[in-house]
Amino acid sequence: MTFRIAPYREFAKKAFAREATYRMEVFTNIGSLLVRLYLMKMVWTALYAQNTAPAGVPLHAIITYTTVALLMSLVLEIDGTRIIRDRVREGSIATDLMKPINLPLYFFSDGVGQTLLHAILIVPSLFLALFIVHVDVPPPLALVAFFFSFALGYVVNFLLNFLMNTVAFWTLETFAIQLIVRWVSDLLGGQIVPLIFFPGFLQKIVLALPFAAVYSTPLLIYTGTIQPSDYARAFASQLAWGTGFAILSTFVWRGALKRVVVQGG
Amino acid sequence: MDRQVRVEAQAMPIIETRELRKVFRSIKRTPGAGGALRTLFSREYVDKVAVTGVTMALDAGELVGYIGPNGAGKSTTIKMLTGILVPTSGEVRVAGIVPYERRSENARNIGVVFGQRSQLYWDLPLIESFELLRAIYDVSAERYRANMEYFTQLLEMDEFLATPVRQLSLGQRMRGDFAAAMLHDPKVVFLDEPTIGLDVVAKEAIREFIADINRERGTTFILTTHDLADVERLCRRIVLIDHGRLIFDGAIETLRDTYGTHRTLVVELCEPEQHVEIEGAEAELTTPTLARFRFDRRTMSAETLVRRVTERYPVSDISIEEPELESIIRRIYREGYVAEPDTEPATT
Numbered sequence A: 001m002t003f004r005i006a007p008y009r010e011f012a013k014k015a016f017a018r019e020a021t022y023r024m025e026v027f028t029n030i031g032s033l034l035v036r037l038y039l040m041k042m043v044w045t046a047l048y049a050q051n052t053a054p055a056g057v058p059l060h061a062i063i064t065y066t067t068v069a070l071l072m073s074l075v076l077e078i079d080g081t082r083i084i085r086d087r088v089r090e091g092s093i094a095t096d097l098m099k100p101i102n103l104p105l106y107f108f109s110d111g112v113g114q115t116l117l118h119a120i121l122i123v124p125s126l127f128l129a130l131f132i133v134h135v136d137v138p139p140p141l142a143l144v145a146f147f148f149s150f151a152l153g154y155v156v157n158f159l160l161n162f163l164m165n166t167v168a169f170w171t172l173e174t175f176a177i178q179l180i181v182r183w184v185s186d187l188l189g190g191q192i193v194p195l196i197f198f199p200g201f202l203q204k205i206v207l208a209l210p211f212a213a214v215y216s217t218p219l220l221i222y223t224g225t226i227q228p229s230d231y232a233r234a235f236a237s238q239l240a241w242g243t244g245f246a247i248l249s250t251f252v253w254r255g256a257l258k259r260v261v262v263q264g265g
Numbered sequence B: 001m002d003r004q005v006r007v008e009a010q011a012m013p014i015i016e017t018r019e020l021r022k023v024f025r026s027i028k029r030t031p032g033a034g035g036a037l038r039t040l041f042s043r044e045y046v047d048k049v050a051v052t053g054v055t056m057a058l059d060a061g062e063l064v065g066y067i068g069p070n071g072a073g074k075s076t077t078i079k080m081l082t083g084i085l086v087p088t089s090g091e092v093r094v095a096g097i098v099p100y101e102r103r104s105e106n107a108r109n110i111g112v113v114f115g116q117r118s119q120l121y122w123d124l125p126l127i128e129s130f131e132l133l134r135a136i137y138d139v140s141a142e143r144y145r146a147n148m149e150y151f152t153q154l155l156e157m158d159e160f161l162a163t164p165v166r167q168l169s170l171g172q173r174m175r176g177d178f179a180a181a182m183l184h185d186p187k188v189v190f191l192d193e194p195t196i197g198l199d200v201v202a203k204e205a206i207r208e209f210i211a212d213i214n215r216e217r218g219t220t221f222i223l224t225t226h227d228l229a230d231v232e233r234l235c236r237r238i239v240l241i242d243h244g245r246l247i248f249d250g251a252i253e254t255l256r257d258t259y260g261t262h263r264t265l266v267v268e269l270c271e272p273e274q275h276v277e278i279e280g281a282e283a284e285l286t287t288p289t290l291a292r293f294r295f296d297r298r299t300m301s302a303e304t305l306v307r308r309v310t311e312r313y314p315v316s317d318i319s320i321e322e323p324e325l326e327s328i329i330r331r332i333y334r335e336g337y338v339a340e341p342d343t344e345p346a347t348t
Helices: A006-020 A023-050 A059-076 A082-090 A093-097 A103-132 A140-166 A175-188 A200-208 A216-223 A228-263 B002-011 B033-041 B074-082 B103-109 B126-137 B141-154 B170-182 B200-217 B228-234 B252-259 B302-312 B325-335
Strands: B015-027 B045-058 B063-067 B089-094 B110-114 B188-192 B220-224 B237-242 B245-251 B262-269 B282-287 B290-296 B315-321
Touching (some): A006 A023, A023 A059, A023 A103, A059 A103, A059 A140, A059 A216, A082 A103, A082 A140, A093 A228, A140 A175, A216 A228, B045 B074, B063 B200, B074 B188, B074 B220, B103 B110, B110 B170, B126 B170, B141 B170, B200 B220, B200 B228, B228 B325, B237 B252, B237 B325, B262 B302, B302 B315
Parallel strands (some): B063 B220, B063 B237, B110 B188
Antiparallel strands (some): B015 B045, B237 B245, B262 B315, B282 B290
16 A cells, blocks of 8 residues: 555644644743743852852853753653553544554654644744843854754654653553653753763763753754764764664554554553 | 346455454453462463354445444454454454455445544544545545535534534534544444434434435445444344354344234223223223233234224224334343244333
8 A cells, every 4th residue: 555645744734723722721831931941040040150150161051051942842842642642541542543544653743743833832932032031042053953953852752752652552541650751851851951060970871861862962062062073973872762762662562553453452 | 237246246245254253361360469469470361252253244235233232242343343453263354355454454445433432633623524534545535525515415514514523512523423434435334332322313313324325325334232223223134242142143023023922002992991801912001091902923913903902992093012122132132042932021
């Protein structure tokens, strides 16, 4: 059977439209982002007033880092694959399986649709954020590399969520696991504190973990900590994590399907 | 030419199962903390037979009621026919395809409607779900337009096509779900409790739609329901399943003839009576002017009874009640199916 892209484009469009119906949530998202940004600015300013700059990072750089991280989170905090969990719990995964579609690809398109809507929010959020903080703009090359790295990080993040939601096939509920993983990944991924602030030994470990591929790598490219000569290595590491998770996802998905078709869900 | 087509159709039913069997295996759990620990280390399994030895063949264009009590194995069978469950043993074919081997291809031939579960996009206007399904099944623009026109008119959907699904009434939503299932012109449609929770008017609209599509397009329907009125209204043939086994497969009339040995003659009397009595029938007065005579049609014809009644009492109206399918099925659930039942069920 030939592959057709049309259904998946349509899934993305519908997910976009669906998310757009929750207007209040959209506004709350922007509001909460601005509050968080303001608090982070206060915390960093107070910390810097009492100490010397850690790892040689000046205050304006750390505030830029935090702002960009928060804007990225608008997109990265979208758990595009939560429909897996919902549909498994409701049992409607059975009706999905009765359709001539590739389910993981369906989930991915749905996630992309949701993400696109939230990506649009970045523009007004950035505009409003500029009233609170000043954001450094990197040289064009770094900016392009940042967006590329961000896209790779998005895929790694998607696969992490996919894996976690697929656990629902066995446990039905994944909320607790996801909450823990979210906290750990926010901290160890460099969303809250740059990973280069971690002490030597610990820093090596957290930079080697997959979480770094989501936030830290693109952010360090943005702030110039990762120099153009190291871009290739940074991308390669993100790609490696992406590929690894993709392979793992394939196996987990097969196991999940087998569970449904043999055990009847 | 016509004959040849018929021969071919007979040679290949649209749905065919042979000795279909599904056994679910789960880990045996011993109660208590010690038991839980033992479960962790030793793996003992319990097998639960959901469906066994189901052999049936459905021809294209049939409308069959698939009936059985809860847990009888109905939905397990349907899941195997839709390809989302792999049989433990036996054969299954839908439109010449083994469903679990080619699930995606099978999906194009089938449609499903679940009364308890919608496949429509909850947050979006109804029409958007149709557009999505159009993309999924690659329905041509022409076919889509024709089908939408047909369904919209038949199901009177035009007034709520633009309404978000979550704001639809249950009746409207079900009509939407039917159109959604039929949009890609499936050869076989599985209906699972399609009229559950609907009021009489909505029920009738849905039944009419099913009958219409079946007649006009020759679509094969398998109707799983507990509402036997649906079956009586729509199906000529029923398949009964209990404890995973097929216990009856045939015309509803056969079932009625076998089990429905008794009829009731309902008579409206011109004058009130204190007591009624007729030889060879159980008489009962519901009101002083309404009498009921229950008779075994093997020992007495309706004609004889009517004559005896009219000879004795002045009568203003007369009618005969057939046994309801529901009471027959209830009896089979209770006692199992036997081809020659010797006693009549107590009136319920």
